Structures are given as structure tokens and as C-alpha cells.
Amino acid sequence: MLIKSDKSCKYGDQALIEVWQQNPTDKLWIDFNCHDRDEERLYLTKLGCHALAISDVHRDRHPPKIEEFDNFIFMLYRGIYETGTDLVFDHLQIGLFVGENILITSHARESISINKLFSEEGQKYLFKSSLTLGLRIFHYSCGIYLQQLFDFEEKLEALEDKFQEGGDDKMMQEIILYQSRLTKLKRTFNYHRNIGDELKVLVSDDDSSIVHISDQHTVTDVHERIERLLSLSQMHYDICSDLINGYLSVASHQLNATMRVLTVITAIFIPLGFLAGLYGMNFDYIPELKVAYGYFYLLGFMALIVVALIVFFKKKRWL
Known part of the structure; x- marks a missing residue:
């Protein structure tokens, strides 16, 4: 040009x-x-x-x-x-x-x-x-x-x-x-x-x-x-x-919330699993086995543990 x-x-x-x-x-x-x-x-x-x-x-x-x-x-x-x-x-x-x-x-x-x-x-x-x-x-x-x-x-x-x-x-x-x-x-x-x-x-x-x-x-x-x-x-x-x-x-917050719920569930079932394992042992002599209403007492105690833990976690605002 x-x-x-x-x-x-x-x-x-x-x-x-x-x-x-x-x-x-x-x-x-x-x-x-x-x-x-x-x-x-x-x-x-x-x-x-x-x-x-x-x-x-x-x-x-x-x-x-x-x-x-x-x-x-x-x-x-x-x-x-x-x-x-x-x-x-x-x-x-x-x-x-x-x-x-x-x-x-x-x-x-x-x-x-x-x-x-x-x-x-x-x-x-x-x-x-x-x-x-x-x-x-x-x-x-x-x-x-x-x-x-x-x-x-x-x-x-x-x-x-x-x-x-x-x-x-x-x-x-x-x-x-x-x-x-x-x-x-x-x-x-x-x-x-x-x-x-x-x-x-x-x-x-x-x-x-x-x-x-x-x-x-x-x-x-x-x-x-x-x-x-x-x-x-x-x-x-x-x-x-x-x-x-x-x-x-x-995503991190959602993951933390999920892990918190799973941790609470685990914490609740640990004592229940301990009691179930304790009375599931195969020993001939376990004194509580002879109690007439021992089964119901144990279920009630386990329910009490669950309620107590849930109340505790609520107060701590973990749930």
C-alpha cells in the first residue's frame, strides 16, 4: 500500500x-x-x-x-x-x-x-x-x-x-x-x-x-x-x-458435617457393642445370666446410654 x-x-x-x-x-x-x-x-x-x-x-x-x-x-x-x-x-x-x-x-x-x-x-x-x-x-x-x-x-x-x-x-x-x-x-x-x-x-x-x-x-x-x-x-x-x-x-464443610454425624453414631454404638460382646462370651459362669429379667434390664440400660449420649451431644451442639 x-x-x-x-x-x-x-x-x-x-x-x-x-x-x-x-x-x-x-x-x-x-x-x-x-x-x-x-x-x-x-x-x-x-x-x-x-x-x-x-x-x-x-x-x-x-x-x-x-x-x-x-x-x-x-x-x-x-x-x-x-x-x-x-x-x-x-x-x-x-x-x-x-x-x-x-x-x-x-x-x-x-x-x-x-x-x-x-x-x-x-x-x-x-x-x-x-x-x-x-x-x-x-x-x-x-x-x-x-x-x-x-x-x-x-x-x-x-x-x-x-x-x-x-x-x-x-x-x-x-x-x-x-x-x-x-x-x-x-x-x-x-x-x-x-x-x-x-x-x-x-x-x-x-x-x-x-x-x-x-x-x-x-x-x-x-x-x-x-x-x-x-x-x-x-x-x-x-x-x-x-x-x-x-x-x-x-465441600469441606459438608464433609465435616457428614464425618461429625458418623462419629456421633460410632460413639453411641461403641458402649452398646461392648455390652453385647461382654454378655456374648462363652463362659459357664456369668452371674447376670441367672437373673430372671436380666435381658430387659440390659436393654433398658443400653437405651439409657443411648439417650444420655444423645442429650450430651445435643448440649455440646455436635448434633
């Missing part, structure tokens, strides 16, 4: 690079989409990109980062190839080389944000500056994350209401799964926050030829969106933790 000084726009292939090199005041966006890496490396090297930055963008997996070089600001972040439901994202590593009048994007698969902005919507941002367009690509990806978190918030509220009616193991497995996904998102957003913090520093740097004070609003907007993503993911994570802890507490 080549934007001329008269705001006219051209789309094309690598031939536009030569056109831009003849008039570097024009604005150029080069998007390497699923491109051959050797050929891409050759182009990036000719355009003045640093070899280490090129190696980072060609890695299959690299933590998001931002670095400033002589001619470019290099940003690497986790974009989105495809979204699912319930915080499921098919992540995509996107590299941005931001020059004074040039933006280069590199990604191994289709990107939702780049496909969205490689159109008339992206032309107005590129005309302002290459950094504005690069930040808007980043901003759009953050917006997709944000919408998914908003949708998840409604589901989480429904889970909370359902939990009040009575949780079960299946619900806990679902919540633990969400907590795991939120942990991964928090890790990504923490990396992105570092990018936002570094951009704010670059805006205040008078020596930077790429980032200007006019970009402060865009940088602040991106930084605030990243902070919101981080705070929302942390809040949802805390809610999931509270639900899990609440379920475990309720």
Missing part, C-alpha cells in the same frame, strides 16, 4: 518499493503474509532492518518485545489468527518494523487485524504516520481480546448465579479450565504492557525521529487498552479463584 502526498493510494507488489525509494516522502506499507522466509529476509535486509530483529520475527515463538534501532522501531506482539469461544484464541506472532515513512509487517499466517486495516480504513492511518498505522493494528488486536473478555464476563456471571444454587465437580472443571486460559492471557498482556510502557517513554524522547509528540494520543490509547485488558483478565481470574475456593470450602 503506497500513499502519495496527494492522498492517492496504490496497491501492488514489490514494484511499489522501487517507486517509494524514488520518493521516500510517500508512505509505504509492506505486508509479508505467509511469505518465503529467505526472500523476505533479503527484502528486509535491503530496507535496512536489523539482522537480530529479522531473526526474532522469523522465530516460531518469541515473547512480545519492542526495540529501537537506527532506522526502525521493531515491535513483536501476539496477534490473532482466529477466535473461538470461551477465551480460546489461535495466536499469531506479528512483527512490525516502523520507520519514518514506512511500515513493514510480517506474519506466518493470515491476521484478522491486518486484513481489516489493509483497506481504505488503513489508508487514513498510514497517511498520518507509519507509527499511527502500526499502533492501530496493535489496537485492533487488543479490541478483539477485549470483546472476548466482555463476552466471557456475561458467562462468568451466569456461572456465579448457578454456583449459588449448588456447584458440582463438572462446574469446577469448567472454572479451572477458564482459570488456566486466563493465566495464559495475563502472561501475554503483561508482555504487551511492557510494549505500551516503552512506547510512552519513546514519545517523551525528543531524539526519536520516528515517534513524535503528535503520536502521544495514539500511544496513550493503546496503553490504556492494554491496561484494561490486563485488569479485566486479572479480575476474571480472581473471580474464578473465589468460586473454586468457595466450592472447596462448601
Whole structure:
């Protein structure tokens, strides 16, 4: 995408690079989409990109980062190839080389944000500056994350209401799964926050030829969106933790109540079992065996023990 000084726009292939090199005041966006890496490396090297930055963008997996070089600001972040439901994202590593009048994007698969902005919507941002367009690509990806978190918030509220009616193991497995996904998102957003913090520093740097004070609003907007993503993911994570802890507490309380009842029953039957075992022994001489009403006396005594223990447990509030 080549934007001329008269705001006219051209789309094309690598031939536009030569056109831009003849008039570097024009604005150029080069998007390497699923491109051959050797050929891409050759182009990036000719355009003045640093070899280490090129190696980072060609890695299959690299933590998001931002670095400033002589001619470019290099940003690497986790974009989105495809979204699912319930915080499921098919992540995509996107590299941005931001020059004074040039933006280069590199990604191994289709990107939702780049496909969205490689159109008339992206032309107005590129005309302002290459950094504005690069930040808007980043901003759009953050917006997709944000919408998914908003949708998840409604589901989480429904889970909370359902939990009040009575949780079960299946619900806990679902919540633990969400907590795991939120942990991964928090890790990504923490990396992105570092990018936002570094951009704010670059805006205040008078020596930077790429980032200007006019970009402060865009940088602040991106930084605030990243902070919101981080705070929302942390809040949802805390809610999931509270639900899990609440379920475990309720389950523990129910288990304690059950064990208390079983313990009381055991305590009642121990003396009864002792008396039954005592008079069940096979000795020839047991004096009580000759008592005419000994059987009834023993049953009455056993009943008295049961009543006395029940009264005792009631007073102790164990029942």
C-alpha cells in the first residue's frame, strides 16, 4: 500500500518499493503474509532492518518485545489468527518494523487485524504516520481480546448465579479450565504492557525521529487498552479463584458435617457393642445370666446410654 502526498493510494507488489525509494516522502506499507522466509529476509535486509530483529520475527515463538534501532522501531506482539469461544484464541506472532515513512509487517499466517486495516480504513492511518498505522493494528488486536473478555464476563456471571444454587465437580472443571486460559492471557498482556510502557517513554524522547509528540494520543490509547485488558483478565481470574475456593470450602464443610454425624453414631454404638460382646462370651459362669429379667434390664440400660449420649451431644451442639 503506497500513499502519495496527494492522498492517492496504490496497491501492488514489490514494484511499489522501487517507486517509494524514488520518493521516500510517500508512505509505504509492506505486508509479508505467509511469505518465503529467505526472500523476505533479503527484502528486509535491503530496507535496512536489523539482522537480530529479522531473526526474532522469523522465530516460531518469541515473547512480545519492542526495540529501537537506527532506522526502525521493531515491535513483536501476539496477534490473532482466529477466535473461538470461551477465551480460546489461535495466536499469531506479528512483527512490525516502523520507520519514518514506512511500515513493514510480517506474519506466518493470515491476521484478522491486518486484513481489516489493509483497506481504505488503513489508508487514513498510514497517511498520518507509519507509527499511527502500526499502533492501530496493535489496537485492533487488543479490541478483539477485549470483546472476548466482555463476552466471557456475561458467562462468568451466569456461572456465579448457578454456583449459588449448588456447584458440582463438572462446574469446577469448567472454572479451572477458564482459570488456566486466563493465566495464559495475563502472561501475554503483561508482555504487551511492557510494549505500551516503552512506547510512552519513546514519545517523551525528543531524539526519536520516528515517534513524535503528535503520536502521544495514539500511544496513550493503546496503553490504556492494554491496561484494561490486563485488569479485566486479572479480575476474571480472581473471580474464578473465589468460586473454586468457595466450592472447596462448601465441600469441606459438608464433609465435616457428614464425618461429625458418623462419629456421633460410632460413639453411641461403641458402649452398646461392648455390652453385647461382654454378655456374648462363652463362659459357664456369668452371674447376670441367672437373673430372671436380666435381658430387659440390659436393654433398658443400653437405651439409657443411648439417650444420655444423645442429650450430651445435643448440649455440646455436635448434633
